Amino acid sequence: MLEILNARADLSRRAVVYEIQGLSFREYLSVRLDENFPLYTLQDILENQRDISIEVMKKVKPLRYFPAYLEHGYYPFSFEMEELYYSQLEEVINLILEIELPLLRGIDVAYISRLKQLLLIITESATFTPNVQKLSERIGINRTTLLSYLHYLREAHLTKHLYRDGAGMSRLQKPDKIFLENTNLSYVLSARRANIGNLRETFLFNQLNYHHTVEYPEKGDFTVDKKYSFEIGGKGKDNRQIYSLSNAYIAVDDIEYGFENKIPLWMFGFLY
Numbered sequence: 001m002l003e004i005l006n007a008r009a010d011l012s013r014r015a016v017v018y019e020i021q022g023l024s025f026r027e028y029l030s031v032r033l034d035e036n037f038p039l040y041t042l043q044d045i046l047e048n049q050r051d052i053s054i055e056v057m058k059k060v061k062p063l064r065y066f067p068a069y070l071e072h073g074y075y076p077f078s079f080e081m082e083e084l085y086y087s088q089l090e091e092v093i094n095l096i097l098e099i100e101l102p103l104l105r106g107i108d109v110a111y112i113s114r115l116k117q118l119l120l121i122i123t124e125s126a127t128f129t130p131n132v133q134k135l136s137e138r139i140g141i142n143r144t145t146l147l148s149y150l151h152y153l154r155e156a157h158l159t160k161h162l163y164r165d166g167a168g169m170s171r172l173q174k175p176d177k178i179f180l181e182n183t184n185l186s187y188v189l190s191a192r193r194a195n196i197g198n199l200r201e202t203f204l205f206n207q208l209n210y211h212h213t214v215e216y217p218e219k220g221d222f223t224v225d226k227k228y229s230f231e232i233g234g235k236g237k238d239n240r241q242i243y244s245l246s247n248a249y250i251a252v253d254d255i256e257y258g259f260e261n262k263i264p265l266w267m268f269g270f271l272y
Helices: 002-006 025-033 042-057 062-072 082-105 109-124 132-139 143-155 183-189 196-209 265-270
Strands: 159-162 177-180 222-224 228-233 248-252 262-264
Touching (some): 042 262, 042 265, 062 183, 062 265, 082 109, 082 183, 109 177, 109 196, 132 143, 143 159, 159 196, 177 183, 177 196, 196 222, 196 228, 262 265
Parallel strands (some): 228 248, 248 262
Antiparallel strands (some): 159 177
């Protein structure tokens, strides 16, 4: 990925460069079950969630396959040799960290093990709000260099960064929250000890961010397109944190049908 970014200016004269998102939950189901599933817009989901659940449930019980998707369904090569998927993905991560980042972005190889540790901390945390000063002291580099390293991790599609409303996303802008790019990375990096709350947020951020602007709000977990507020949780999640907000919704894990402003988390995997 980084090598393509380096060559983009030259390639643009001869080819069109596309960044391709990993499989959505809908695409994963389509390949695994050899079945066609329609995609839905965010507006469809917010306004017609019960009808969507009914239509999807005619073909599949989504909760039967959702955990497998979170673990190993994001990258298409999981269908080739599923038993080797984690080792293959780990090799890709190591290639990026140990070869591409030092070679193409000038990261000192002495800090690679600490960047791996940082990725592990991100996935095992309920939420990761970076304290740049403490992180820079822990890793042993200055603030500016650390922010550059964080930018490179995002550029390499290992992480996704969430910013406050209206905040820029420049190379030296401190992220307000950091997630891994997708949930499959969480299982590889943490030896299956990934934090469940983190997994839920990572999934929703990844799926929404493909076609929508997602920001970090004062209340709730995400603001989408500066209009909708989202909180994420399990079956017992209530409206306490977003009760005062308009256009507020809860993405709920482990349910097949939603009600009122509670929408099944898996359904957001049908956005593309």
